Amino acid sequence: MRVKTKYGALTTFLFLIIHTAFALEPIEPIPLVQDVDPSKVALGKRLYFDQKLSSDGSISCASCHDLDSKYGTDLLPVSTGVANAKGTRNSPTVLNSALNFRQFWDGRADTLQEQAIEPLTNPVEMGLESMQQAVAILSADNDYVSQFAQIYADGITPTNITEAIAEFEKTLMTVNSPFDQYLRGDANAISAVQKRGYQLFKSYGCTACHQGVNVGGNMFQKFGVLKDINLRDAQQQVDLGRYQVTKNEWDKHVFKVPSLRLAVKTPPYFHDGSAATIEDAVNTMIEFQLGREVPVEDRDAIIDFLSSLVGDLPEI
């Protein structure tokens, strides 16, 4: 970039204004095709829906991540696992989760494959004793034995189970949302209000955190950056988020910034499901993440924009 030093402060100022305005869009469309192995996908899909993989045979991944009308979640504040055990966190959608840079609210799993071990063996989710138990359950089923053998030389192993599930999850994308069509050049794919909502989403600074192909899911942020989150409804925030993983003081109340691609479809909100409506959630964001005041009609335009992010449900 050529900058004439003689203009000092002015050039710097122009640089800030112009660069903020002209850089490429902070959000990118979801690619229309995924590179996956179809036979692993088929196996992973079967495992995903199989309740046998839980201690009491009642729970599958789909119990908490319904792929139909619930858009990859259970629509509950916190999830219910085997024997009606309650967890402490809100179940995020599995749709588009392959686009996240880490998995879980606190990012404790690096990949989908690593992630899948946890629900299987978590006492309040599927409740198996170990991955070896999963291997034993599947090995008792001749269908599984031959399906695994066709794909993997070493047959049924913990690694192969989680790899197949992860491969299936990579196909769970909601492509072609109106907003993606707009990004690909169809100026009429979204309404005038949604366009305004998008401008506001950028100019108020939501894109500083919710950005990239998944409109979130590519960084960690403190919940309550500009205002102490404990001041919200006088509720004490007990979940310290990423601190539990790193034990770094500055990671207290830090969470993975969630994707907003399906936000309008997946209430309630936040890691603890503490915001019942999308309006609640956005109000909290404005107050605690931006430290600003935003007129109601601007907020509603932003929410209208969020609804343009919903793409087609994947064909299962």
Added chain:
Amino acid sequence: MKNIYILVLFILLLVGGLISQYYLRKESNDLAWHAIASVHLERLLVIDGHINESIVKTRYNLENNYDNLAANVRAFSDEIKALVKHMHARPEISLAVQEDIDRLRDAYENKKDVTENFKSHNSVLKNSVLYAPTVGSELIKISSQVPEGEQFSQYLSELNTNVLKYSHSTFEEHPEVVTTQFNELNTQDQSLPVIASIAYSEFSNHVQTVLDEKPFVEQYLATALLMPIADQVFGVKSHLDGMMLKAAETGQQVNYFTIAYFSVFALSVLLLGLRFSRANGSIATAVESRTRDIEAEYLKLKEASENSDADSQLSASDMHAIHAMDTMVGNVSRNIGSLQFRVIEMDRFFAWVKKLSDTFNHENVDKAKANELIKKVVIYYRDLARRKVFDEVHEVLKDSEQGLQDVKEQSAGLIKREVN
């Protein structure tokens, strides 16, 4: 008897041959092993470079999200895992190499943390910078209505508080950096309203000078707009180059890709034309006519893709190319729209500054001091970001580079020792 000597000689030769075969093979295995290690290390260095580049780019809005950065950190982690696995595939690696690998891994973990830290701080910093002009313009509006400019300091302190809030949640470990900055600013607090008004009039003189040198502004605007787009155009173009080559090799779909290729090429030429043009008349008109050209090109491109051989199945990589082109063209047209909008805004901005300078010009205050201040306001955001975030990043960069270099040297040394 003679036959026995010949037999013995033969056996000796055979054994010698086998033994040297064995050593040769072992040595070439070693060579392969080291070569692979070097390839991994080479790749680590390259990815490390990409990470550093992304950090700087996202800091200055040349990259507008962290997807690239996150992908490179992931790639780095995969590469390290591959390297470690490779190193450990050979039982007798030296202690020195083992230590270096450990150091490298530590440096990576550290860098990962710092990158995460950078991302979250940088985001909030950007919001502060975004917010500053809003507050700034509010403050000018009000102080121009009220001659004493009473509200001026109030707003400025709001701005300060906001930045302080930001810095508390980011620079916890080094509060003195922030404090010094603000102490400096606060010592001038009493005279702020007056000084600032003069500062802005000084500022407006600058703007006037720049306006007189209009080609500079034009070029600046055009460059700022087109740099990222041109990047993308050439990205797509090189992608298409590759596909053309493949199409030529397999004799498939040449028609469609030729057309697509030339459309995109035409588009890039147009864009570059715009970048280097010193348009006569207003920028807005020039931009408008270019927009029409680009849209026409895009229609051609679309048509070409629709008219392409309907029977031929599009492969995944074809789909990727189309996706990339669509996105690129979408970006182009939106950026052009935003340029037009920005031009209008800039006009308003200049008019507004002009009015301001008229209002304040008769005041009699120390201009040098005023200038100093306005520079500070603009610069201190940059400093905030640079000092802490960049110091930290920089240190880790040095650390991980050192780690890589060490391992590289060790591995090169090993190769030399064992080959000789």
